[in-house]
Amino acid sequence: MSIQHWSTIEAPIGEVFAWHERPGALQRLMPPWVPGKVRREAESLVDGRAELALPGGQIWVGRHDPAGYVAGRAFVDERVDDGLSSAALAAVRWRHEHRFDAVALATGVEGTRMHDAVDTLIGSHLLRPMFVYRHRQLADDIRRQRELRTAPMTVAVTGSSGLIGSALSAFLTTAGHTVVRLVRREAGEGERRWDPDAPTPELLDGVDAVVHLAGASIFGRFDEGHRHRIRASRIGPTRRLAELAAASGVRAFVSASAIGLYGSDRGDELLSERSAAGDGFLAEVVADWEAEARAAADGGVRTVQVRTGLVQTPRGGMLQVLRPIYAAGLGGPLASGEHWQSWIDLDDLVDIYARALVDERLEGPINAVAPEPVRQAEFAAELAAALHRPAVLRTPSLGPRVLLGHQGMQELALADQRVVPARLTELGHRFRRPRLEDAFRHQLGRQREAGR
Known part of the structure; x- marks a missing residue:
């Protein structure tokens, strides 16, 4: 049994092939709905070895076959056995040939015909969505990277192993940039040890820009301990890193922030970057967090605070929690379903961080949300439709109250915020997936395959 898939990329063959050779390519092409994660990327398309960590402790090992490598034109990977760690996969045959051909596009520029051919026992109904995703992801990434x-820059990233940090780091390295991961443990290759309480003066030597994503997750019961972790992981460490960025002469300091700044009960008010801050614990934390980041601006560094909405990906956040519930046919609107939810596709958020690093017109706070916020009932209906399930069972507020406590329920689950990306719209920023339906279809592998 075999499957073949092909599409045309609007970029020269040399650029497309080089993209696959760089670190981060496998991470960017890994469908988010597939269980497991990239454990190791191949160092070479000629004879390298890649590993995927799967559920149950199993490791998918892919080895590149030198016989199938043609410089700038083709490479081959095949699954190989690796002892007990891959024993459950012994019966799975997989040989994947990647071919690239230069083509002339109607626009008169050079494009690339990309062709995947896989020899496997896995059915095409499972594999087809994966290749539709991979080809679209590649085309979108290359288009944005060209824009x-x-x-080439050297970018230091805190929180690089997290949901946003891992996706952004892979996007930057496939674009030809170097990422230095700032970690709090013993540093390995491509890493530097970062003490948030006392960063060393040489931490940012040779660094052109900083992306600061580190901070304790806001999800959890809003008891005293949780509120302390949220605040302590942001206030203090951000200021010290921002001051060091200014002292080190970096060109840009891009810090995470959140639309929680606007408070949890703003109703139908359209909230732009010029809107006043709201009330509540998260609003106070975010206001102080942004003030800490401005220490870099005070030192002459272009500084951007990325006010992030509800990130949509099955790898984490609310979609990771809701997907199995809706897939089982048990999903539905939360409480009345009337409150506004301001969301963003994970890849659109990556694009915004990448733009913040290089676009000198961006400075200060920017709303990282899709241009079309939705009411919670519409969110529920769109997710159910993407999974071909009903959305008729209303979820009472008791559930979030049990999980998050009263304050967490009000400030997270029932937050009513109609936020728009006014600054990005002014700059003509193009979103990959401005509509919620498009985001769900891409992130959940439910895309309609385009004609060949």
């Missing part, structure tokens, strides 16, 4: 093209 934001600049001289």
Whole structure:
């Protein structure tokens, strides 16, 4: 049994092939609905070895076959056995040939015909969505990287192993940039040890820009201990890193922030970057968090605070929690379903961080949300439709209250915020997936395959 898939990328063959050779390519092409994660990327398309960590402790090992490698034109990977760690996969045959051909596009520029051919026992109904996703992801990434093209940079990233950090780091390295991961444990290759309480003066030597994503998760019961972790992980460490960025002469300091700044009960008010801050614990924390980041601006560094909405990906956040519930046919609107939810596709958020690094017109706070916020009932209906399930069972507020406590329920689950990306719209920023339906279809592998 075999499957074949092909599409045309609007970029020269050399650029497309080089993209696959860079670190982060496998991470960017890994469908988010597939269980497991990238454990190791191949160092070479000629004879390298890649590993995927799957559920149950199993490791998918892919080895590149030198016999199938043609420089700039083709490479082959095949699954190989690796002892007990891959014993459950012994019966799975997999040989994947990647071929690239230069083509002339109607626009008169050079494009690339990309062709995947897989020999396997896995059915095409399972594999087809994966290849539709991979080809679209590649085309979108290359298009955005060409738009934001600049001289190669060295970017230091905190929180690089998290949901946003891992996706952003892979996007940057496939674009030809170098990522230095700032970690709090013993540093490995490509890493530097970062003490949030006392960063060393040389931490940012040779760094062009900083992306600061680290901070304790806001999800959890809003008891005293949880509120302390949220605040302590942001206030203090951000200021010290921002001051060091200014002292080190970096060109840009891009810090995470959140639309929680606007408070949890704003109703139908359209909230832009010029809107006043709201009330509540999260609003106070975010206001102080942004003030800490401005220490870099005080030192002459272009500084951006990325006010992030509800990130949509089955790898984490609310979609990771809701997907199995809706897939079982048990999903539905939360409480009245009337409150506004301001969301963003994970890849659109990655694009915004990448733009913040290189676009000198961006400075200060920016709303990282899709241009079309939705009411919670519409969110529920769109998710159910993407999974071909009903959305008729209303979820009472008791559930979130049990999980998050009263304050967490009000400030997270029932937050009513109609936020718009006014600053990005002014700059003509193009979103990959401005509509919720498009985001769900891409992130959940429910895309309609385009004609060949």
